[in-house]
Amino acid sequence: MEILMNCVVSVLQMLVFTVYLKELLGFRRPIYWMVCGWFVLELVSRGLAWLFNNVAVNALSFLLLLCMIAIIMCRGSWKKRIFVTITYVVIVDVIEAILVSVLMVLKVRDMDSLLSDPMLSGQILILNQMLVFISYRIFFFVGRRWLNL
Numbered sequence: 001m002e003i004l005m006n007c008v009v010s011v012l013q014m015l016v017f018t019v020y021l022k023e024l025l026g027f028r029r030p031i032y033w034m035v036c037g038w039f040v041l042e043l044v045s046r047g048l049a050w051l052f053n054n055v056a057v058n059a060l061s062f063l064l065l066l067c068m069i070a071i072i073m074c075r076g077s078w079k080k081r082i083f084v085t086i087t088y089v090v091i092v093d094v095i096e097a098i099l100v101s102v103l104m105v106l107k108v109r110d111m112d113s114l115l116s117d118p119m120l121s122g123q124i125l126i127l128n129q130m131l132v133f134i135s136y137r138i139f140f141f142v143g144r145r146w147l148n149l
Contacts, residue, residue, distance in 0.1 A: 005122035012129040014038040017066070017088060019133065023140050024084050025074035034073055041065040063089055095135065096128045 018034050021027070027034075041062075048061045066089065070081040103124070113120075 002118045002122070005119060005126075009122055009125045009129070010038070010042055012126060016129050016133045016136070017069075020088055020136055021070060021074050021084070023136070025070070025076045025081060027073055028075050029073050034069070037069040037072065041069060091135070092128065092132050095131050096124070099124060099128055099131065 014034070017038075018031070044065060045058065045062050049058045052058070063086070067082050067085045070085045071078055074081050074084075076084075
């Protein structure tokens, strides 16, 4: 069941990141390259996580792999692609921190039990990706309406 939860989280992350990149930069390659790139990203990041077992190394490798996907897939200058990717990661982390803080304030669970239960942390990641997607859609909708006025 834990493997299924990880697969669902990974697919949701890929979809949200794909929508985000397409809205901001546009693609210069077919969409199936995104699926291939995401598969490689998951394999490499999981391998590095198994090899190093360090949170900082895992986060940095994930960020670098996301930047590589954006550089390969998207239009625009490489600086813009890297900036858009870093912005994506920061927004996802901020929403996740807010979500975990709200759960802790509501006394749903303490921090140790949130992180130790893989099913619960998977559910938090799914909820996080849904909130990120909703916030991006609202931002893009409001931004387009504001720019068209």
